[in-house]
Amino acid sequence: MRSGFIAIIGRPNAGKSSLTNRLIGEKISIVSPKPQTTRDAVRGILTTDEYQMIFVDTPGLLRPRTELGRYMSRETDMSSRDADALVIVIDASRPFTAKDVELVESRLKGNMPVYVVVNKTDLAGYEKTYPILAALSPLTAEAEGRHAIKEIVPVSCETGDNIGVLRDLLARELHDEVMYYPEGDVTDRPARYVAGEIIREKALLLLRDEVPHGVGIVVNLYEEKKDAVYIEADVVCEKESHKRIVIGDGGSMIKRIGESARKGISGMTGKSVYLKLFVKVREGWRNRRNYMRDLGYGD
Ligand SMILES: Nc1nc2c(ncn2[C@@H]2O[C@H](COP(=O)(O)OP(=O)(O)OP(=O)(O)O)[C@@H](O)[C@H]2O)c(=O)[nH]1
Numbered sequence: 001m002r003s004g005f006i007a008i009i010g011r012p013n014a015g016k017s018s019l020t021n022r023l024i025g026e027k028i029s030i031v032s033p034k035p036q037t038t039r040d041a042v043r044g045i046l047t048t049d050e051y052q053m054i055f056v057d058t059p060g061l062l063r064p065r066t067e068l069g070r071y072m073s074r075e076t077d078m079s080s081r082d083a084d085a086l087v088i089v090i091d092a093s094r095p096f097t098a099k100d101v102e103l104v105e106s107r108l109k110g111n112m113p114v115y116v117v118v119n120k121t122d123l124a125g126y127e128k129t130y131p132i133l134a135a136l137s138p139l140t141a142e143a144e145g146r147h148a149i150k151e152i153v154p155v156s157c158e159t160g161d162n163i164g165v166l167r168d169l170l171a172r173e174l175h176d177e178v179m180y181y182p183e184g185d186v187t188d189r190p191a192r193y194v195a196g197e198i199i200r201e202k203a204l205l206l207l208r209d210e211v212p213h214g215v216g217i218v219v220n221l222y223e224e225k226k227d228a229v230y231i232e233a234d235v236v237c238e239k240e241s242h243k244r245i246v247i248g249d250g251g252s253m254i255k256r257i258g259e260s261a262r263k264g265i266s267g268m269t270g271k272s273v274y275l276k277l278f279v280k281v282r283e284g285w286r287n288r289r290n291y292m293r294d295l296g297y298g299d
């Protein structure tokens, strides 16, 4: 039995959480079309007869502009520091720039084996994927002052193309001889946390502009009984005007968020879910450490 940690990093929206979910074959990390979806480092655990592979999904790499952004950057830095290997995810459907090359190069100066995953090949097609592979290929050779990329793997998290190949390649990087987690665990986070994240995911999907980025969830009650789960949570937003939008006309928006979250949590737990949501305002919480701590973004 071998085990180890694989950190997954990259720009916001590249598909890091989608990749984590695909690699372990379960949805443990939330996904949305909006950048900066992931706020905490979340571990996804894959246990087979031969190995235990622990993937660390991280917040997207970005220059922080709020206290929350600084918290997210720290999460990424700290959780990817001691991994056994690093996966850098690149979105093939977006323009590939010198900055992307720099990002890869900078990581090759460290001592961690680096794999580059070129994701969204279903969207990008050969025309957009090939130039990225070509631009990265010089980095597959060793050079002065840096290591070489171990492998470049084009994948699609949408179709699942090449995910198995990537998984097998990464399994070569596992060298520890301990089981870090019990066999049935798929994440290091409790169901209560994942439930809160599912609520946030639905808010991200249904709300627009700045509003969803200022939403945080506090789960005040999470009680799992034999065939039902009882949940009470606060949906915290940054301003009174946002609160009105989150509630919606006659409560229509919060109802949609709740209904959608209830289905998601029910899918995760396999039980009926009774969910009560309360909308609250914590003025400018993304820049206030005390509010952030209440929302679970503390140090
Ligand atoms: N077509 C297509 N869409 C993808 C693929 N992978 C991810 N996506 C979509 O890209 C968007 C972002 O995916 P996420 O997995 O949330 O990206 P992330 O890198 O975790 O984003 P942050 O947490 O915000 O940094 C979502 O809408 C996904 O459905 C893919 O291979 N193909």
Ligand SMILES: [Mg+2]
Pocket: 016, 017, 018, 030, 031, 037, 038, 057, 058, 059, 060
């Ligand atoms: Mg993410």
